[in-house]
Amino acid sequence: MDSQKTAPPTPARRTEPNPLYVASVEKAFDVLKAFRRGQAEFGLRDLGLSEIARLAGMDKSAAQRFTSTLVALDYLAKDPITRRYRPAVKLADLYFTYVISNRLAEIAMPRLIEAGKVYDTTVNLCELCGTDIIYTIRIPHEKARFEATIAGRRVPAFCAAGGNVILAHLPDDERQAILDASPLRPLTDETIIDPTAIRSRIARARRAMFDIGVNQAMMHEISTAAPVFNAEGKVVAAVQIPVYSPQWSLADARRKIVPLAVETARAISGSL
Amino acid sequence: MDSQKTAPPTPARRTEPNPLYVASVEKAFDVLKAFRRGQAEFGLRDLGLSEIARLAGMDKSAAQRFTSTLVALDYLAKDPITRRYRPAVKLADLYFTYVISNRLAEIAMPRLIEAGKVYDTTVNLCELCGTDIIYTIRIPHEKARFEATIAGRRVPAFCAAGGNVILAHLPDDERQAILDASPLRPLTDETIIDPTAIRSRIARARRAMFDIGVNQAMMHEISTAAPVFNAEGKVVAAVQIPVYSPQWSLADARRKIVPLAVETARAISGSL
DNA sequence: GCTGCCGTATTATTATGCGATACAACATGT
DNA sequence: ACATGTTGTATCGCATAATAATACGGCAGC
Numbered sequence: 001m002d003s004q005k006t007a008p009p010t011p012a013r014r015t016e017p018n019p020l021y022v023a024s025v026e027k028a029f030d031v032l033k034a035f036r037r038g039q040a041e042f043g044l045r046d047l048g049l050s051e052i053a054r055l056a057g058m059d060k061s062a063a064q065r066f067t068s069t070l071v072a073l074d075y076l077a078k079d080p081i082t083r084r085y086r087p088a089v090k091l092a093d094l095y096f097t098y099v100i101s102n103r104l105a106e107i108a109m110p111r112l113i114e115a116g117k118v119y120d121t122t123v124n125l126c127e128l129c130g131t132d133i134i135y136t137i138r139i140p141h142e143k144a145r146f147e148a149t150i151a152g153r154r155v156p157a158f159c160a161a162g163g164n165v166i167l168a169h170l171p172d173d174e175r176q177a178i179l180d181a182s183p184l185r186p187l188t189d190e191t192i193i194d195p196t197a198i199r200s201r202i203a204r205a206r207r208a209m210f211d212i213g214v215n216q217a218m219m220h221e222i223s224t225a226a227p228v229f230n231a232e233g234k235v236v237a238a239v240q241i242p243v244y245s246p247q248w249s250l251a252d253a254r255r256k257i258v259p260l261a262v263e264t265a266r267a268i269s270g271s272l
Numbered sequence: 273m274d275s276q277k278t279a280p281p282t283p284a285r286r287t288e289p290n291p292l293y294v295a296s297v298e299k300a301f302d303v304l305k306a307f308r309r310g311q312a313e314f315g316l317r318d319l320g321l322s323e324i325a326r327l328a329g330m331d332k333s334a335a336q337r338f339t340s341t342l343v344a345l346d347y348l349a350k351d352p353i354t355r356r357y358r359p360a361v362k363l364a365d366l367y368f369t370y371v372i373s374n375r376l377a378e379i380a381m382p383r384l385i386e387a388g389k390v391y392d393t394t395v396n397l398c399e400l401c402g403t404d405i406i407y408t409i410r411i412p413h414e415k416a417r418f419e420a421t422i423a424g425r426r427v428p429a430f431c432a433a434g435g436n437v438i439l440a441h442l443p444d445d446e447r448q449a450i451l452d453a454s455p456l457r458p459l460t461d462e463t464i465i466d467p468t469a470i471r472s473r474i475a476r477a478r479r480a481m482f483d484i485g486v487n488q489a490m491m492h493e494i495s496t497a498a499p500v501f502n503a504e505g506k507v508v509a510a511v512q513i514p515v516y517s518p519q520w521s522l523a524d525a526r527r528k529i530v531p532l533a534v535e536t537a538r539a540i541s542g543s544l
Numbered sequence: 545g546c547t548g549c550c551g552t553a554t555t556a557t558t559a560t561g562c563g564a565t566a567c568a569a570c571a572t573g574t
Numbered sequence: 575a576c577a578t579g580t581t582g583t584a585t586c587g588c589a590t591a592a593t594a595a596t597a598c599g600g601c602a603g604c
Contacts, residue, residue, distance in 0.1 A: 019585080020340040022561065024296040024592070029345060036369045045373045049551060061594050064552080068292040073301060074401075083551065087370040089401045092408055095367030096424025097308045098359040101317045105422075110415040117392075117413075129346075129361045136364055140411060141389075143382040150377075151423060152368025291554080294592065296561070321582060333563045336583080355582065546604090553598075560592070564585105571580070 024066075030056040031066045032075070035087050046079065046086040095152065098136075104228070104237060105137055107271045112139050112239070115264040119256060122149070123264070124240045126162040126225075129154070131182040133163040133238070142244060148218060158182050158198050159191050161211040161225035162240035168206035169227050169235040175202070190215040210262050212254065220245050222253045226265035230272045239265040296338075302328040303338045304347070307359050318351065318358040367424065370408075376500070376509060377409055380540045384411050384511070387536040391528060394421070395536070396512045398434040398497075401426070403454040405435045405510070414516060420490060430454050430470050431463050433483040433497035434512035440478035441499050441507040447474070462487040482534050484526065492517050494525045498537035502544045511537040 034055035038044040047055070053063035067085055070076040077088040099105045108125050116123040116139045125137040132154040140149040147153055157163025158179060167175045184193040192198055205211035210226045217223065225240040241261045243253050306327035310316040319327070325335035339357055342348040349360040371377045380397050388395040388411045397409040404426040412421040419425055429435025430451060439447045456465040464470055477483035482498045489495065497512040513533045515525050 018340065018344070019561095020337045020583095021344060022296050022300070022337055022341045024294050024561085025300040025338070025341045026345055028294070028297040028300070029347070032366060032369060035373055036365065039369075039372050045375060050549080059594065060551085062592095065292045065294055065592075066297065068290065069294045069297045072290070072293060073298060075301070087366075087373050089370065089399050089406050089408060091366045091370040092406050092424035093308070093426070094304060094359075094363045094424070096422055096426075097304060097311075098361065098363040099422045099424070100311050100419060101307055101359050103317060106418045109412075109418060109421055113412055113415055113421075120389075127361050134361050134364050136361060140381075140385055143385055146378045146381060147372060149381055149385075150368055150371045152364035152366070152371070154365070154368075291592090292552095296592085322580085331563065332582085334561095337561075548602085548604100550601080551599090553596100555596080556593105557595105558591105558593080560590090562588085562590080564587100566583105566585085568583075569581080572578080574575105574577090 027056070027058060027062060028066050028070060030058065031063065031070060032087070032091075035085075046082070046084040048084050052085065102136075104230075104268075104272065108137060108228070108237070108239075108268045111264050111267050112137060115139075115239070115241070115260055116141050118260055119243075121241055121243055121257065124162070124242075125228075125237055126160070126166075126240050127237045128157060128163070128166050128178075131157055131178050133157050133160050133166065135162075135240075136237075144221070144242070144244065145218065148221075148242075155217045156182055156185075156187070158184065159187055159193075159213070159216045160240070161213045161216070161223040162238035164202050164205045164211040164213070165209075165225045165227040165238045166235050168202045168211070169229070187217050188215050188219050190219075192216065210258050212250075212258060214250060222248055222250060222257075224253060224257045224261045226258075226262040227269075228265045228272070229269045236272070237268075239268065299328070299330060299334060300338050300342060302330065303335065303342060304359070304363075307357075318354070318356040320356050324357065374408075376502075376540075376544065379543045380409060380500070380509070380511075383536050383539050384409060387411075387511070387513070387532055388413050390532055391515075393513055393515055393529065396434070396514070397500075397509055398432070398438075398512050399509045400429060400435070400438050400450075403429055403450050405429050405432050405438065407434075407512075408509075416493070416514070416516065417490065420493075420514075427489045428454055428457075428459070430456065431459055431465075431485070431488045432512070433485045433488070433495040434510035436474050436477045436483040436485070437481075437497045437499040437510045438507050440474045440483070441501070459489050460487050460491050462491075464488065482530050484522075484530060486522060494520055494522060494529075496525060496529045496533045498530075498534040499541075500537045500544070501541045508544070509540075511540065 034052050037055050038047050049063055053060045071078050074090045075088055076085050078085050112123045120141050122141045123139045124135045126133040126135045135153045138151045186193050212224045214222050221242050223242045225238045227235050228237040230236045239261050241257050306324050309327050310319050321335055325332045343350050346362045348357050350357050384395045392413050394413045395411045396407045398405040398407045407425045410423045458465050484496045486494050493514050495514045497510045499507050500509040502508045511533050513529050
């Protein structure tokens with residue numbers, strides 16, 4: 001008679017036997033992560049103390065301490081009447097901190113803005129983070145699903161055009177390690193999850209120097225991407241441009257959007 | 273014989289005598305903040321251990337422990353050869369966490385995108401955070417200075433059009449408290465820092481339901497803004513639209529941009 | 545009105561984070 | 575080349591600071 005109502009109790013607590021490791025910091029971030037999970041899995045915009053405890057895999061006392069601390073630091077806000085917590089504006093500081101110290105972003109930004117105007121399309125820059133890609137810069141032009149317009153969004157690398165072009169130019173062992181670690185869960189009915197199919201798609205992307213995918217991460221989305229290289233010739237990011245059916249056909253995307261992504265990526269690479 | 277070479281050693285350590293307060297968490301965030309300061313004050317994209325210690329106001333041992341844990345958690349990256357640290361992609365997660373759980377952002381996003389197309393201008397949503405405003409959503413269309421295009425950017429509320437329209441509709445005591453707490457340091461040669469001038473500008477913004485400022489936070493910028501209200505009639509944000517001289521004149525901004533900002537803000541308010 | 549769950553407050557215990565110290569690897573300048 | 579002042583790394587005993595158990599009050603919903 002198991003009464004766990006929510007997902008796997010704890011996603012395997014990281015055990016860092018390093019004497020320089022401060023465990024409290026990890027737990028604070030676990031609390032923040034709980035909100036992302038809560039939103040993704042249950043559509044919750046705010047969380048109560050017990051929910052946080054459950055989602056972050058800690059007991060109520062710990063949740064109490066860390067929420068209290070995060071509220072004092074202004075990274076979490078607490079509704080005084082419902083007593084529920086939600087992420088606070090100040091979290092945006094950290095994104096700024098990342099981007100402002102990122103030369104790649106600085107160089108890419110004007111070119112991405114430029115590129116968006118050519119066909120009035122959204123243009124994104126994405127970088128690898130573990131087995132996912134994260135959209136670090138987004139220039140939205142079209143009203144897609146809300147999450148699809150927000151910077152910081154994660155998509156598994158194996159099913160994103162941006163992910164594929166990055167994987168394609170990684171050293172073999174690194175690419176393999178990431179694919180091995182990727183849970184091949186489909187995001188749409190058409191997501192390719194067959195390992196050999198994925199591999200050949202990546203190989204194609206390497207030869208062509210771009211990738212294009214249809215309905216892989218989201219329905220009605222045709223996603224194109226091209227790799228960005230640094231001065232030493234290593235992939236560091238991808239320019240990704242999505243367009244949406246039925247306004248765009250695959251043929252038109254191929255003919256117009258792919259070259260735009262490739263050209264933009266090349267321009268950025270050239271200035272690194 | 274003082275050998276402190278850098279700015280004020282510690283910006284007054286917060287002393288939280290709450291038994292539920294976990295001080296280590298604060299220190300971890302202090303380390304992250306150090307990067308923002310390092311960038312703002314010295315233009316540094318990465319920091320060495322000792323620099324972090326200095327900027328975050330802690331000793332080398334502490335800096336060592338917290339950088340080490342933040343690296344383990346992937347919020348900081350360490351260059352193995354230079355041994356310097358820099359903010360890592362994963363920080364973008366936290367921004368996403370904030371925005372995705374924010375109803376306001378969800379409702380505003382499509383209207384902001386729409387608004388940007390009218391005159392091909394950048395459109396921003398900003399929210400109050402302490403004495404600053406933070407740009408939470410940005411739809412960039414023009415290639416302004418890099419920082420001016422990044423979400424998470426902070427500007428003192430008193431000299432930002434977005435800040436003024438928010439302040440204008442706050443309860444008197446709250447507005448006063450924020451102005452009292454604001455360091456009235458000018459950002460440009462033309463920034464208004466006279467308290468009574470600021471007050472009358474805010475009063476005007478309240479009556480007019482918009483604000484417009486020239487060269488207040490950045491040279492060549494004409495900044496317009498209008499307030500967004502929630503269902504209970506409280507200000508929660510501002511729609512801000514900047515245009516740049518010499519492409520735009522003040523008169524044109526008044527005639528075209530202000531109504532656009534006002535209308536967009538009203539549309540958002542109406543859907544909250 | 546009873547029962548369960550939630551958020552809050554308080555406590556003793558000890559594990560945990562602390563910071564002094566010593567070392568190594570560079571850079572610097574003479 | 576050497577002496578000097580950095581910087582980053584590693585170790586360790588001590589006491590503080592974070593912990594988890596517990597108890598309380600409030601608010602739901604049967």
